[in-house]
Amino acid sequence: MTRVLIRVPKTVKPGQEFEIKVLISHPMETGYRRDHQGTPIPRDIVKQFRCTLDGEEVFRAEMFPAIAANPYFFFHAVAERGGTLRFEWSDERGTAWRESAALTVE
Amino acid sequence: MTAQFLPRRQFLLRAAGAAGFVLVPGLWRPLGATPAEVKAEIAKLVGEAALRPGLVKLDLPVLVESPNAVGMTVTAGTPPAGTRIQSFHVFAAANPLPNVGHFHFGPRAGRPRVSTHIRLADSQTVTAIAKLSDGSCWSDSVDLLVTLSACLD
Numbered sequence: 001m002t003r004v005l006i007r008v009p010k011t012v013k014p015g016q017e018f019e020i021k022v023l024i025s026h027p028m029e030t031g032y033r034r035d036h037q038g039t040p041i042p043r044d045i046v047k048q049f050r051c052t053l054d055g056e057e058v059f060r061a062e063m064f065p066a067i068a069a070n071p072y073f074f075f076h077a078v079a080e081r082g083g084t085l086r087f088e089w090s091d092e093r094g095t096a097w098r099e100s101a102a103l104t105v106e
Numbered sequence: 107m108t109a110q111f112l113p114r115r116q117f118l119l120r121a122a123g124a125a126g127f128v129l130v131p132g133l134w135r136p137l138g139a140t141p142a143e144v145k146a147e148i149a150k151l152v153g154e155a156a157l158r159p160g161l162v163k164l165d166l167p168v169l170v171e172s173p174n175a176v177g178m179t180v181t182a183g184t185p186p187a188g189t190r191i192q193s194f195h196v197f198a199a200a201n202p203l204p205n206v207g208h209f210h211f212g213p214r215a216g217r218p219r220v221s222t223h224i225r226l227a228d229s230q231t232v233t234a235i236a237k238l239s240d241g242s243c244w245s246d247s248v249d250l251l252v253t254l255s256a257c258l259d
Contacts, residue, residue: 017216030225032202057212059220066198066206068175068223075209076216 004099006087011104014080020051020058022073024089030065046071047092053103054083081105138200138227147204151195151235152243161185161244162194162236170252173226180209180234181219182244189238191218200230226252 007021024046031043045065051058059075077085082105090096148157165179180194196206209220218236226232233247 030202052212053214056214057210058214059212060210061220061222062208062210064203064205064207066201066203066225068225070223072221072223074179074219074221075211076219077214078216079214 004087004097006099006101008085008101008103011106012079014105015078017076017078020073020075020077020085022049022051022071022087024049024071026070026091028063028065028067028069028071032065043092045092046089049073049089050087051075051077052086052088053077053079058085079103079105138202138230139204141199144197144199144204147197148233148235151237153241155241155243157235157243157245159245162191162234162246164196164232164234164246164248166232166248166250168248168250170226170250173252175223176226177221178224178232179219179221180236181217182236185238186240189240189242191236192239193237194218194220195235195237196224197233197235198224198226198230199233200228201225202227206232226250228252 003025005023009018012018026046027044028046029041029044031040033041035041043065045067046063049061049063049071051060058077059073061073063071082103085101085103087099087101088096162180162182165181166176170176178196180196182191185191191211193208193210195208197204198206206224207222211218229251231247231249233245236244238244
């Protein structure tokens with residue numbers, strides 16, 4: 001099961017930039033490695049990551065095997081009013097995960 | 107005119123490499139992307155627009171000791187009036203796949219900035235390209251030294 005750590009400030013001021021940190025627990029297997037028997041380990045990477053605030057996009061990343069294991073992202077967002085931050089990410093096999101965080105603007 | 111012969115050391119290295127390739131194909135590992143591949147990837151992204159240096163800033167350590175997770179930050183200065191920075195694109199020429207990641211900033215994004223951790227297969231030049239809303243592209247590169255290799259094992 002993929003776990004995720006998301007850090008969003010509890011409250012933000014309207015129009016003021018704030019930081020979002022996301023750490024997704026995932027091996028990001030490159031597909032170039034081999035196990036002890038010498039058989040190639042199949043590629044298994046998170047391909048897409050997307051963060052939206054009430055449906056409007058904040059940040060989106062398209063990943064390749066060059067992104068290290070347990071993908072980490074640090075980016076900035078701006079909100080005029082409170083809402084729900086949604087985080088969605090998916091791997092190349094079609095598995096998708098989602099998480100959300102409430103954002104209070106005052 | 108310099109001699110066309112390979113220096114002895116280089117010849118021996120290549121011969122040993124070729125022998126290894128033939129004798130133990132099971133141990134063959136994907137090499138880095140070719141410069142042509144990298145150029146093609148960048149051309150696909152940039153299109154007809156000119157690629158200019160500046161505006162974007164790629165922050166990576168110059169000496170990398172643990173290439174399995176290298177902290178990378180891409181930031182950008184203020185874009186020309188009337189434009190905004192839409193995305194960052196990072197390429198590592200010596201990795202098996204030159205693409206590292208595409209990072210897009212939506213209408214709710216703050217300043218264009220992203221930090222993440224990347225893998226580096228070898229000492230190489232990493233390039234970050236910023237794409238603006240008017241289609242223009244700006245780039246920054248970092249030459250770095252990797253003392254151990256990731257990606258391949």
